[in-house]
Amino acid sequence: MATPAFEEIAETFEFLDDWEDRYRHVIEMGRAMAPLEDALKVPATRVEGCASQVWLVPRIEDGHFDFRGDSDAIIVKGLIAILHALYAGREVAEVPGVDAQAELKRLGLDEHLSSQRSNGVRAMIERIRSTAAAAT
Template identity: 35%
Template sequence: MKLPAAAEQALEAFTACPGWEQRARLLLQWGQQLPTLSEAECCEANRVHGCESQVWLLAERQGESWKFRANSDARLLRGLLAVLLARVNGLKASELTSVDLHDWFSQLGLARQLTPSRSNGLQAVLQRMRQLIQTEG
């Protein structure tokens, strides 16, 4: 499956980093670029459960594909969400179900730095995405 353009950009940017410190800085920069959600959107109905930090997620159907918006109160997690969104935005529902989170973060060189709780939190976000597209689909 061909990667979305934003995912290609993320892959290029992160694989160009020689080490974790540069990747961490880049991750924080990506997190700063996440569009903010309104106060009304940061409500309990949009909260992702299973994350230690607060995470909110919204899904919007655009023709055959999906666009997600997300935010978190944790800076590093915002960056992880940004690269996750780069990977999944624009996918069709059938493509979203086959996204392998661990593989994606491994390709970016970020998998080893994911603590079990962060990894579980990101899995919860991906699960929530899949639930939202089934509900809306």
């Protein structure tokens, strides 16, 4: 049920032998994301429950879900990039049914993120799912 973009990340993670390389890859993905304009970094787009500051700005076009995101922590910005690969382009009705925890487990993130980062990822997933559910 993963998107081709997420499958590409999973394949890259399989190729990278150690977690330092995987963390570097996550950081590179975060750096490759376009920054969010300051005007969009408002309380309404901020995700509560994250240790870092995180903003998600959803967009629904032609029945498909997408979002932009940003964080003040580069590793978290990389996690946003992974979530973007998992959710972007899906039909809105499909988004709430994505088993994000299972997909992220394939990457081994559940074992290598601090509890604060894991809580933040869960908060981002919940924001994405609830936004899509409200749009259906």
